[in-house]
Amino acid sequence: MHGLVNRSIQCFLRDTYGGDLWAAVAAEVGVAPEGFEALMQYDDPLTDAVVDAAARQLGKQREALLEDVGIYLVSLEPLRRLLRFGGASYEDFLHSLDELPDRARLAVPDLDLPDLTLQAIVPGRFRLDCSSPRPGFGAVFAGILRAMADDYGALVLIDAGSGAALPETVGIELLDTAFSAGRGFDLARPEAI
CATH class of the missing domain: 3.90.1520.10 (H-NOX domain)
Structure with missing residues (x-):
């Protein structure tokens, strides 16, 4: 997945729910706290892991979280x-x-x-x-x-x-x-x- 997509998810989580939530998601999936580089490519399963970890930690359905990303x-x-x-x-x-x-x-x-x-x-x-x-x-x-x-x-x-x-x-x-x-x-x- 393009780093711009991953960075957008990261910024959404940080801006909407705070740095602590992003830090917890990053730690759970093994991403450095500073997150993603916008111009790099990442493996698709890593993007899925970030979305799934955030949805789990927020108690939201995956689709609802992704819809919120679109609004953001x-x-x-x-x-x-x-x-x-x-x-x-x-x-x-x-x-x-x-x-x-x-x-x-x-x-x-x-x-x-x-x-x-x-x-x-x-x-x-x-x-x-x-x-x-x-x-x-x-x-x-x-x-x-x-x-x-x-x-x-x-x-x-x-x-x-x-x-x-x-x-x-x-x-x-x-x-x-x-x-x-x-x-x-x-x-x-x-x-x-």
Whole structure:
């Protein structure tokens, strides 16, 4: 697994639950306390061990923890900006998800994201297929979709599915595209004051 993925999980655990939880997870799985290097590659079972240890220590289901990771990722402004370039509305954003792995590889060429395929079921209802040999990406994308709905101000129901079948699927029902104001977004990066 790419170190950027592992580092993101580490930062999520540390920022959300504190350094003591991260230290306990790192000790349990045999990772140095300083954690992962973002540009290195790690064995996939190590990533699974970190997620499983954190879920165990927090008393959470693995899928719920991974969904929280997805929500956390959207709180990071560079990733939020990458996602918001998908369109002016939440529905535009959904239709741009097929392109997301390629856009991410422009920034990090060796980042291996799942293939994403959006299927329109009926107007306002969609299914996102996350095709990856590694389970868990469906839950992460369910969290990303929830957080982005809030970001756009859309009222959306997300069904994360069970994660047991591949490809992992996420059901999306768009109830109201203008439910609330949403967060502001400009293509031009805000100037630092």
